[in-house]
Amino acid sequence: KNEVEQSPQNLTAQEGEFITINCSYSVGISALHWLQQHPGGGIVSLFMLSSGKKKHGRLIATINIQEKHSSLHITASHPRDSAVYICAVHNPAGATNKLIFGTGTLLAVQP
């Protein structure tokens, strides 16, 4: 079993829909990242959070440390949001700044 699990693995949405991607982890963490990877490779860091909630534009990330769960929400989704979304955690028991990655959620937003 992976230490970081994401659901769903694949998600297709219509433009304008509200989207939720979930991340559950089984290790102790000091911080959690949400990353976005477009086809072609480049990865962009969307959020780093260790508690509560963060918002940036149409993106909202929440984390519940007690439940070991985080969600990424996209409001008013747009085809340009189509990408792979990756959850990654810092495990303080592990090596310096080493991330444990989830397997990613492939999102396709159709016009």
Add this chain to the structure above:
Amino acid sequence: DTEVTQTPKHLVMGMTNKKSLKCEQHMGHRAMYWYKQKAKKPPELMFVYSYEKLSINESVPSRFSPECPNSSLLNLHLHALQPEDSALYLCASSRQGASREETQYFGPGTRLLVL
């Protein structure tokens, strides 16, 4: 300048070739990373440099040889690779060398094909 650049974007090499991947950042970051990513899989950490010193080697085969000539530049030297080494190679950097919980800034990657 807030980006990590990688060259080349694409590389095709034979199993007997020697080639190098290059990564550069001018954000004053003191930690730099190499990742390998196979299709539809998350990135796998290969190496971490902290203040120009190798701090993590994730048991990577010796046919991959990292080098950090200065704080802005990270190279990955490739020699006698195997076809299964074909992947996207991503470079990343973060601000402080030994600090945890930092945002990593990724480059666009080099897509490598070994024939």
